[in-house]
Amino acid sequence: MAAVVLVGPMGAGKSTVGALLASRLGVALRDTDADIAAAAGKSVQDIFVDEGEEHFRTVEASAVAAALVEHEGVVSLGGGAVLAEQTRALLEGHTVVYLRVGVADAVKRVGLGSGRPLLLGNVRGRIKALLEERAPIYESVATLIVDTDDRAAADVADEIAAALSGQNPATAGNRN
Numbered sequence: 001m002a003a004v005v006l007v008g009p010m011g012a013g014k015s016t017v018g019a020l021l022a023s024r025l026g027v028a029l030r031d032t033d034a035d036i037a038a039a040a041g042k043s044v045q046d047i048f049v050d051e052g053e054e055h056f057r058t059v060e061a062s063a064v065a066a067a068l069v070e071h072e073g074v075v076s077l078g079g080g081a082v083l084a085e086q087t088r089a090l091l092e093g094h095t096v097v098y099l100r101v102g103v104a105d106a107v108k109r110v111g112l113g114s115g116r117p118l119l120l121g122n123v124r125g126r127i128k129a130l131l132e133e134r135a136p137i138y139e140s141v142a143t144l145i146v147d148t149d150d151r152a153a154a155d156v157a158d159e160i161a162a163a164l165s166g167q168n169p170a171t172a173g174n175r176n
C-alpha cells in the first residue's frame, strides 16, 4: 500500500515534490501519468488526442488503483485523477497530501501548457477554472494540505516529510 499519495492541480508540483519526497523517505516514486504513458507507449498528450479524455480517465482509474495497492512508496497522481469516484473511495485510508497552488504560481510553473492537453488554448483561464472546480474535491480526499505558492519544491518536500515523521515515526524516512 502506498505510504503517501500526492494530489492537487496541474503545476502544484506533484511529480517534482513526489521525487524529492521519495528520496527523503528512502522509497521510490510512482507517478501514475508515467505509468499510463509507459503502458500505452505514448505520451499522455497523445492519448488525449488519439483516444480522448474519457478513455484516458478509464485507463487512469485502473493505473491509480494498481499503484495504490502495489507501490509501497510515494504515489503522485495526475491532477484529474480524483474526478473518478472509484479513486476517491480508494484514497480513503491513505495518507493523502493536497499540494495547493494559486493561479499565478500554477501558470508560471506550467508555462505554455505543453504536455497538458486540458490547458491548450487558454492556460490561465483553464487553470483558474480547474482550480475552482476541483479545490473542494482535493480538500475532501486530503489528510494534509500543504501550500506551495512562493516555495521551492524542496521546501514543500521537507514539510511533508516532517509531518509524516510526526505522524508515523516507523515509516517516515531516513533523514539525518
Ligand SMILES: Nc1ncnc2c1ncn2[C@@H]1O[C@H](COP(=O)(O)OP(=O)(O)O)[C@@H](O)[C@H]1O
Pocket: 008, 009, 010, 011, 012, 013, 014, 015, 016, 017, 079, 109, 110, 148, 151, 152, 153, 154, 156
Ligand atoms: N514549489 C515549486 N516552485 C517552483 N517550481 C516548481 C515547484 N514545484 C514544481 N515546480 C515546477 O513546476 C513544473 C510543474 O511541476 P510538476 O511536478 O510537473 O507538477 P504537477 O505534477 O503537479 O503537474 C515543473 O517544471 C517543476 O519543476
Ligand SMILES: O=C(O)C1=C[C@@H](OP(=O)(O)O)[C@@H](O)[C@H](O)C1
Pocket: 008, 009, 010, 011, 014, 015, 033, 044, 077, 078, 079, 080, 081, 115, 116, 117, 118
Ligand atoms: O488535471 C488534469 O486533468 C490532468 C493533469 C495532468 O497531470 P499533472 O497534474 O501531473 O500535470 C495529466 O494527468 C493530464 O494532462 C490531465
Ligand SMILES: [Mg+2]
Pocket: 014, 015, 016, 033, 076, 077, 078
Ligand atoms: Mg505530474
